[in-house]
Amino acid sequence: MEKKIVNPWTWQDNFVYAQAVEVKHNQGTLYCSGQAAMTADGKPAGGSMNDQILLSLQNLEKVIHQAGYKSAGVVRLNLYTTSIADFFGSYGVLAGWMQQHKIVPSSTLLEVKALAFPELLVEIEATVVG
Template sequence: MMNRTPVNPWNWSLNLGYNQGEIIEGSTRHLIVSGQTSVDTEGAPQHVGDMRAQIDLSLNNLEAVLKSAGMDLGNIIRLGVFATDVDEALKNFDLFGMRFGPIQCSPPMTLLGVTRLAIPDLLFEIEATAAA
């Protein structure tokens, strides 16, 4: 059984929904998830110009990959987030709270502003590491 111990020398990040670090013990499987974006099952960009909808679909796609590996959001031990407009992304981070809050999971996270993503119409991308 995997055990998670939060490491927070200060508490400000908890208000934003993530731990500064976590000690992970007892995991036997790791899943590295590539960047998930707002694309359909054929890889076509969706929700052009709509950051909120792109974040939502990116999270749906992340959950689909996790499910295919027999995992869920509670297995995530690290998130990497990339946005072409950090301020607009942060306005919509309640979407993270709605998904991670109920399961009381606050994985360490990094949010980076980028000039563009691999496909120009995409505004948001999320990658993850999960363990079970």
């Protein structure tokens, strides 16, 4: 598999994402539903934005690995939050996870009125290649 990062500018480098990611010669593509701070029995975990980003990423990793892919194969992250200000206050959690897995995905961040449960603050969906 070949991955090529496309960045006509440099400002996005501060946020650890790419304007585009081209993938050639991959074996498969995994489209992950949005993962939030949900417990294994399907209940919202609540907690701070930091806690919720961390649990959302742990849940995302569980889905990725269960499907036989690796977190390093993430090429797109769509991020939904009920507060962009709070999200950026906790952005280091997400940035650290991306740096740990050496990924620079294309990404979209949206502030939404609500997520599936009132306790949820963030939801993360991914596209993964392998």
